[in-house]
Amino acid sequence: MQLNLNAKNGKASNQGNSFFSPSKAIRIKYFTCNKGQDHEGEVLNIVCIKKDCEKHGLICSMCKAEHENHTTIPLKILLSKLQNHK
Numbered sequence: 543m544q545l546n547l548n549a550k551n552g553k554a555s556n557q558g559n560s561f562f563s564p565s566k567a568i569r570i571k572y573f574t575c576n577k578g579q580d581h582e583g584e585v586l587n588i589v590c591i592k593k594d595c596e597k598h599g600l601i602c603s604m605c606k607a608e609h610e611n612h613t614t615i616p617l618k619i620l621l622s623k624l625q626n627h628k
């Protein structure tokens with residue numbers, strides 16, 4: 543699985559303002575990573591869902607480097623899946 547480390551550079555952005563987009567968007571209060579250094583200010587918007595990962599759960603894009611072969615999913619997608627499964 544390829545890590546999309548370029549997302550931060552805007553390469554992954556679609557046209558339009560995807561950040562504040564449509565009415566349907568789920569609003570999430572993001573927390574920032576508290577690991578400091580490179581993690582400073584990085585939002586915890588990714589979830590590692592690998593069961594036996596000792597650090598599974600919310601991670602930031604910098605943490606993700608430590609979860610290279612793990613199954614990760616953007617928090618927003620996970621939440622919308624959970625909603626749909628209600």
Ligand SMILES: [Zn+2]
Binds near residue numbers: 576581584601604
């Ligand atoms: Zn982090």
Ligand SMILES: [Zn+2]
Binds near residue numbers: 590592596
């Ligand atoms: Zn992991």
